[in-house]
Amino acid sequence: MTQPLFYKDLFSGQHSYTEKELGRKGLSLAQLVAQNIPVPPFFILPPELFRSIIASVFKDTSITSLESFREHVNTLVLSKETMQQIEAEYAKLSGFGKAWVAVRSSIVAPEHPTSSFSGLLASKLNLRGTREIELAIREIFLSLFADRSYDYLKRNSISYGDVSTAIIVQKMVQAEVSGIMYTYDPITNNGKHVSIEAVFGLGDVLTEGNINPDIYTVSKTTLEIIEKKIVPQEWMKVRKMGEKDTLEHLQKITISQMWQYSQKLDDSLVRELTALADKIEQATGTPQIIEWAMERGSLYVLQAKPMELDNTAAMPKIHDAARKISSLKDIDEFSELSNTTEISFSHEAPMVDSPKMPQETLLFTGTPASSGVAYGETILLPNASSMTPEMLTSLKETTTKKHILVTDEFTSELEPLFYLAGGVITNFGGANSDVGLVTRETKIPAIVGTRIATSYLQSGALIKMDGSSGAIYRVDFLPEEFPATTEKTVTLHKKKKLKKKINTAVSPILEPPAQVPILEALAGKQTIEKTPVQKKSVHDSPIKIFLTGSTVSEAVFLPSKHAAISSNATTFMIPVSNAAVSERAFIKKVKKESTATIYLLLSDSPSLDALLSAKRTLAAHSIRRSKRVPYIVNVGSMYGLLNSKNLIDLSIDGLLFDLPKLSRVYRPGTTSIDAELWKLLRETLRSVKKQKLSYIGLSLPKEFFTLPLRKEIRELLKEGITSLVFAEPVTSATEHDMQKIEEEIMGVQLEKV
Structure with missing residues (x-):
């Protein structure tokens, strides 16, 4: 056997180690030590030990089955030379006395980098002495040939010849x-x-x-x-x-x-x-x-x-970058992103008749462990101690993607069922428990840590589970299929460097051609061929204008003054407080009766924790953030204004600065807007616009709906404002008024360019 490697000796020479020599876990530990990360002392038994022992077992002609192979491995005794090497390294690890150690596997499978092997091989904690280390090594080797490991390799088309393991012996941390x-x-x-x-x-x-x-x-x-x-x-x-x-x-x-x-x-x-x-x-x-x-x-x-991140994890970054393009500078920046990544877009055919969806009643929540939504009939699994081989065989035969497994906690015996079911719910566990790792690998939703799932749900219940929010709902029937998506999908793969130019190949990621390039064309920075001159309307402006209770294309609906929903409306903004029943019903009504984008306007809470809690409440009531339903935070307090950059970190789509509210809290008792507040707003906008939010709005009192625009508003428009909101009714507003303000906004934008 190759000599064991003590952690301090890994960097004594110029040799650069690889997975083949140390295994994945061993290589990771070596890298941590190189970065001066505090790691408990350890030594590594290279994978040659495993290979030599398994090769000797295969020479036994009496072995005719996997079971007899396991029996043979279970009787293994390490050679005298190997034990002497282990004793020498264990003495260095222990110093005086005998150290308590953990013995773990370090998988070696360079031909299969995307296979995680999570939870397959045994780990042994709090061992003492070389005899216990020897027994632990045997158990680890044996675990690679257990039914669970055999099924995993078979399912992923991995040969035993492609897999081996190193052994890590590490000083035990007696953790508080x-x-x-x-x-x-x-x-x-x-x-x-x-x-x-x-x-x-x-x-x-x-x-x-x-x-x-x-x-x-x-x-x-x-x-x-x-x-x-x-x-x-x-x-x-x-x-x-x-x-x-x-x-x-x-x-x-x-x-x-x-x-x-x-x-x-x-x-x-x-x-x-x-x-x-x-x-x-x-x-x-x-x-x-x-x-x-x-x-x-x-x-x-x-x-x-x-972490195992697939393209779906990378998608939002690429998609958001594409969606936020609004100037030539942004297009240049996006082209840099495209130098090594080809972005292709596809649309599914729009549905003519959407399938009827069931009624949902929120039951309880848990911790999200694997994202996705599943509808299904529950199967309540018995405790591991009462699960017989016959029961497990029967479950394997009957479990389908239309079933959701409900169990107290994960056991290795249940893993084969996870590959058959549509989702998993447990009482206990965290996002990185074996449940989370296996379900993310099999791409089915999982919710863990509910504490009450097995008490609340019985076999045969019809439910919906949302693995992104951790919410479980009762439904009155199971839909035949999910509604087909009409959103753009993104495929990522390497390609040659792209030239920085705008053409029809990238236009699907922008707004329709008549909208986005207007600013660049007027500034003389881009030529638009064969694009007829169109009469400007509300839809053409790079700055959206929202009016309370109006029937024009952009409108703010206050909960107490719901106006009629215009069938040709393109955008709504709806304030939400605590997801009251009336608000939820109205939002669903807007979604059903129009195709408009719906900005949900959240109050800036007294703390970031409170805002996160509000987001969860909305998600639990099926009001989830999406491309069509962005989350906007209404900044109406000094806390919100001063913490604007931190609000952005909470996965929101934009900020609306509420000027009337900010004025009242900045100078209580005054009706005018203080010059210092205008200055503070400009400074805040300069800092947040670097984050490239899809929406930055300014809420104004109705007396500001005048021409020409006030100087202060013109200054703020140059700092990245994408929307003006008049949250008080402007009763005299007409399409003509809107067009005049839009024309002035265009003038301000050209000044900026």
Whole structure:
């Protein structure tokens, strides 16, 4: 066998290691050590040990089946030379005495980089002495030939000849708190935040899905804690002393009631972990899933692995970049993006008759673990202890994509069913539990950590589950099919460098040709061939104008003054407060009776947490953010104005600066708008317009609906305003008035160019 590699010796020479020599996990640990990330000491047994042992087993002619092969592996004894090498490395790791260690696999499969092998191979914690290390190595080798692993390889067309494993022996961190961090949210596709899961005690309960963790959402740039979800924890897993009958020395202990509801990490440690996660992501160049632990106030990284992002995760970035093109500068910037990426667009045929959709009643929510929406009939699975082989066989034969599995927690025996079902709901677990990893790989929705699913749902219930929001609904029937999408889809693949020019090949990603290029053509920066001159209307303006209760094409509807819905309207803006029944009904009415874009106007809450809570409430009531239903935050307080950049990090589509409200809070008791407030607005607009939001609006009192436009408004229009909103009724407004204001706005825009 090749000599074991002690972690400090990995960088003693000029040799550059690869996955074939260290395995994926071992290579990741080596990279972390190179970046001075705090990692517990370890040594690696290279994959040659596995290959040599398996080769010796295959020489036995008595082996005629996979079962007899497993029996043979289970009786393996490592050679004297191998054990001496392990003893030498274990002594270096231990120093004086015998160290407690964890023994883990490090998969080697360079021919299959997209296959995760998550949760397939065994890991053993809190072992002591070389004899226990030897037993753990045998169990890890054996787990690669278990039914679960065999099924996975067969399902993914992977040969055993393409797979091996190294072994990592790492000093055990006796964690008071441990968990998992994501540097990129796989559910919302948000790369600006770090999501941290934390539990008391050892963290393997997270991957096993035994406990619901605390969840902290933190901004990478400001280290501001945007959201905390504190979940009670009744027990934790710790080391057990004096146990000799089992390989792992572990036990569950009950947590006192005083501590069950406490926050697992204080805010300073949350920020320290976020900075650590960002450093690892910067060093590796890819989004990461990071396992961490804290012992005696010190943080350690146990492992880091790249997140599996497919094209669907990249789509929103490309699509948003395309959607926000409004000037030649933006087109140049987008062309740079296109130098290495070809973007092709396709439209599905519009439906003539949409299928009838069922009535929905919200039941409860959980933690999103895999995105997507599924309708189905529930199958309530029994506990693992009562699941017989006959029951499992029967379930394999009857489970289809029209079924949603409901279970207390994940067990390896249930995994084959996940490939057959349409969705999974569990009582316990986090986003990075085995449930989340398997369902994201099989691309079915999953909701975990509900705590009550198996008590609330019985087999045969008809439900809808939304893996993006974590909401579960009762429905009155199952639809035959989902409504066909009419949105543009994006396909990404490498191509040759594109020239920077505008042509019909890219026009589908813009607004219709008569709208977007007007500004550039008037400025003499672009020639539009064979485009007839059209009479300007509300639709042609680069700046949208909204009027309260109006029947013109852009209108603001206040909840207390719902106006008739114009059939030819292109855009509505609807203020929403707490998703009251009347508001939900009206929004659904607008969606049903028109094809207009519907801006949902959210109040700027007293805190970022409150705004996130409002977004979840809307999603739970089936009012979800989409291309047709963007979320806009109404900035009407000094808190909102001063935190505008932080609001943008909450995955919103735009900001509406409410000038009347801001004026009242900036100078209470006055009716005029202070000059300092105009200045503050200009400075804020200059900072937020760099974020390239799809919408930046200014809400004005009705007396501002005059010509010529006030000087202050003209100045703000030059700072990136895309919309003027008159939230008070302008009773004298006509199409002629709108056109005159639009013409002046065009003049301001040309001044800017």
